Amino acid sequence: MSIEVKNITKRFGSFTALDNISLEIPTGELVALLGPSGCGKTTLLRIIAGMESADAGAVFFHGEEATHVHTRERQVGFVFQHYALFRHMSVFENVAFGLRVKPRAERPSEAEIRERVMKLLNLVQLDWLAERYPSQLSGGQRQRIALARALAVEPKVLLLDEPFGALDTQVRKELRRWLRRLHDEMHIASVFVTHDQEEALEVADRVVVMNKGRIEQIGTPDEVYSAPASPFVYRFLGNVNVFRNRVHGQWAEVDRAPEGARDEALAFVRPHDIEILREAVAGGLAARIQHVQAIGPLVRVEVDHRGEVFEVELTRERHEQLALQGGETVWIRPRSLRVFQGEQLLPAQHFDLGAGI
Amino acid sequence: MSSVRHTNTESRLVRGLLIALALGFLFLFLGLPLLAVFSEAFKQGFGPYWQALGEPDTLSAVGLTILIALLVLPLNVLFGLAAAWAIAKFDFRGKSLLTTLIDLPFAVSPVVAGLLFILIFGRQGWLGPWLSAHDIKIIFALPGMVIATMFITVPYIARELIPLMQAQGKDEEEAAVSLGASGWQMFWRVSLPNIKWGLLYGVILANARAMGEFGAVSVVSGHIRGETNTLPLHVEILYNEYNSVGAFAAASVLALLALVTLVAKTFVEWRMQKETDMLNAELPPEKAPATAASLQSAPQGGGGELGAARRFPERTQS
Numbered sequence: 001m002s003i004e005v006k007n008i009t010k011r012f013g014s015f016t017a018l019d020n021i022s023l024e025i026p027t028g029e030l031v032a033l034l035g036p037s038g039c040g041k042t043t044l045l046r047i048i049a050g051m052e053s054a055d056a057g058a059v060f061f062h063g064e065e066a067t068h069v070h071t072r073e074r075q076v077g078f079v080f081q082h083y084a085l086f087r088h089m090s091v092f093e094n095v096a097f098g099l100r101v102k103p104r105a106e107r108p109s110e111a112e113i114r115e116r117v118m119k120l121l122n123l124v125q126l127d128w129l130a131e132r133y134p135s136q137l138s139g140g141q142r143q144r145i146a147l148a149r150a151l152a153v154e155p156k157v158l159l160l161d162e163p164f165g166a167l168d169t170q171v172r173k174e175l176r177r178w179l180r181r182l183h184d185e186m187h188i189a190s191v192f193v194t195h196d197q198e199e200a201l202e203v204a205d206r207v208v209v210m211n212k213g214r215i216e217q218i219g220t221p222d223e224v225y226s227a228p229a230s231p232f233v234y235r236f237l238g239n240v241n242v243f244r245n246r247v248h249g250q251w252a253e254v255d256r257a258p259e260g261a262r263d264e265a266l267a268f269v270r271p272h273d274i275e276i277l278r279e280a281v282a283g284g285l286a287a288r289i290q291h292v293q294a295i296g297p298l299v300r301v302e303v304d305h306r307g308e309v310f311e312v313e314l315t316r317e318r319h320e321q322l323a324l325q326g327g328e329t330v331w332i333r334p335r336s337l338r339v340f341q342g343e344q345l346l347p348a349q350h351f352d353l354g355a356g357i
Numbered sequence: 358m359s360s361v362r363h364t365n366t367e368s369r370l371v372r373g374l375l376i377a378l379a380l381g382f383l384f385l386f387l388g389l390p391l392l393a394v395f396s397e398a399f400k401q402g403f404g405p406y407w408q409a410l411g412e413p414d415t416l417s418a419v420g421l422t423i424l425i426a427l428l429v430l431p432l433n434v435l436f437g438l439a440a441a442w443a444i445a446k447f448d449f450r451g452k453s454l455l456t457t458l459i460d461l462p463f464a465v466s467p468v469v470a471g472l473l474f475i476l477i478f479g480r481q482g483w484l485g486p487w488l489s490a491h492d493i494k495i496i497f498a499l500p501g502m503v504i505a506t507m508f509i510t511v512p513y514i515a516r517e518l519i520p521l522m523q524a525q526g527k528d529e530e531e532a533a534v535s536l537g538a539s540g541w542q543m544f545w546r547v548s549l550p551n552i553k554w555g556l557l558y559g560v561i562l563a564n565a566r567a568m569g570e571f572g573a574v575s576v577v578s579g580h581i582r583g584e585t586n587t588l589p590l591h592v593e594i595l596y597n598e599y600n601s602v603g604a605f606a607a608a609s610v611l612a613l614l615a616l617v618t619l620v621a622k623t624f625v626e627w628r629m630q631k632e633t634d635m636l637n638a639e640l641p642p643e644k645a646p647a648t649a650a651s652l653q654s655a656p657q658g659g660g661g662e663l664g665a666a667r668r669f670p671e672r673t674q675s
Contacts, residue, residue, distance in 0.1 A: 051531055051535070071534050072537050074535075078531070078535040080532060082528060084529050085529075086529055086532070086550075088550045088551060101537055101538040101542045102537060152536075153536055
């Protein structure tokens with residue numbers, strides 16, 4: 001079932017949590033709501049679930065308005081950051097809960113409940129824990145049980161609030177892949193909230209980057225990473241070097257500055273999009289090597305250009321070719337860049353970049 | 358050795374003194390009176406003790422005390438649940454005022470509370486003429502005593518539940534609703550089981566207070582023998598009549614009730630502690646999914662492949 005959110009606004013007192021948010025999520029898609037804490041992503045998820053009501057705007061499930069439908073009737077599976085398992089029920093009873101509270105006419109028989117619950121526990125690979133209590137499970141196990149419980153009622157939409165936020169790195173990685181596979185088998189729309197960009201980029205079909213109650217960008221993981229729509233997205237999704245005084249005749253020419261814009265046009269370049277060269281080239285900046293550090297498959301180089309420090313990432317091969325020494329002078333040049341003036345992306349002509357290597 | 362120990366513990370003498378002081382205090386103010394109650398009650402042997410207890414007026418006082426407790430406690434449970442639920446799970450104007458008002462009975466002298474109800478429901482009171490016109494008797498009758506006892510015992514259950522429910526949050530209830538549970542189903546299957554020990558604890562305390570209440574009930578009861586005398590009031594009457602065996606026999610019933618309360622309270626506390634321990638227990642070590650063959654074929658990130666490029670703190674120049 002598809003989800004559509006139209007012009008949602010939500011305020012808490014004088015704080016605007018969501019500012020006119022619109023979003024469409026087709027069936028079968030796994031979407032990440034990504035942003036720093038306080039950006040409104042959890043509030044948006046709770047509004048989709050019906051646990052919070054919006055001040056303005058509407059929610060549609062499969063084209064039908066659901067803005068005033070009670071959570072109970074929305075058929076959403078909700079997974080909480082801290083699992084929210086029923087602490088006094090066994091794992092089996094937790095998963096069976098959604099089936100047991102159905103109206104008598106729709107309630108499956110005891111045998112059917114047993115079968116469905118065991119099937120779900122098999123799906124999350126925890127059937128051997130059926131008789132345990134939540135307090136006897138590890139965090140990762142609890143979260144998988146919470147998922148099984150949410151799936152028991154065959155939800156049309158799966159909503160996950162920071163589902164892996166409370167888990168160790170290693171467990172997160174495993175659960176992440178597992179969630180992706182699970183979602184692909186279910187053919188439902190899933191939305192998960194996260195502040196971890198790596199998680200969003202790795203798992204989601206589309207990423208919705210949010211900041212201060214607004215959507216900054218919607219796109220595939222590759223789009224939001226390689227073509228950020230705003231300085232915020234640039235900074236939030238990875239590292240970025242910001243160059244001033246490089247626009248207008250140097251690296252790029254801006255066709256037409258927006259009227260009345262006072263901010264300086266700045267060039268944004270990812271560390272791995274900067275080339276280090278031994279000889280002076282057109283557009284290159286002379287810089288002194290400050291610090292070289294190998295981190296995993298990459299080598300990070302900090303260079304100093306007129307008192308400003310920039311970060312460059314090289315592959316190990318390139319680094320071996322260059323054999324950089326601390327203190328020596330090299331030339332740096334961007335392979336690609338984007339120009340922003342204030343918050344606005346400017347279409348720019350790039351001069352003579354990426355050639356000559 | 359000894360100098361090391363002295364740096365972080367008190368000397369043996371100080372410790373001994375403190376313990377002796379605490380125990381002596383307990384014995385003087387709790388042990389001795391308890392002993393006195395039972396020794397006075399049994400002073401003339403078992404026969405007179407049983408006879409005193411079997412007095413119709415004493416029996417009726419016991420019955421009335423139990424009746425009042427049975428009427429007050431369910432009402433208190435209802436109010437306590439409603440108030441604790443409202444305070445713990447909702448945000449509304451006047452919430453802190455409500456929290457403060459729940460404690461009011463702790464601050465008001467019971468006698469004053471009793472007088473308040475006379476002022477409202479008494480013959481000369483605000484509602485007096487209307488009540489007597491409709492032939493409803495509240496003061497010097499059971500309803501007045503129930504109201505006074507309610508007032509005195511109202512904080513106990515709510516006080517116990519509020520912190521408990523605040524600590525538990527709304528997540529489990531929201532999960533239940535998202536799974537399709539109705540309000541009732543959510544309450545009976547999720548909320549109530551989570552607070553049952555706290556609720557029972559509050560009920561035990563409220564019950565002890567309800568059965569032992571003297572001041573407020575004394576003001577509104579009218580002391581009609583065999584009719585509006587609760588056990589504590591009856592003890593006083595018997596004592597004033599120099600019927601010491603009768604008075605202490607009745608008092609021994611109250612003392613016994615106190616002991617039972619103490620045991621029940623300890624048991625419930627132990628259960629609650631056990632549940633808290635269970636919740637706070639350290640998580641067992643994380644196990645990889647049992648049939649993770651397919652997952653293991655995926656590259657096992659050594660914390661490097663994605664991390665290196667993106668984990669560094671953001672660095673921007675301007």
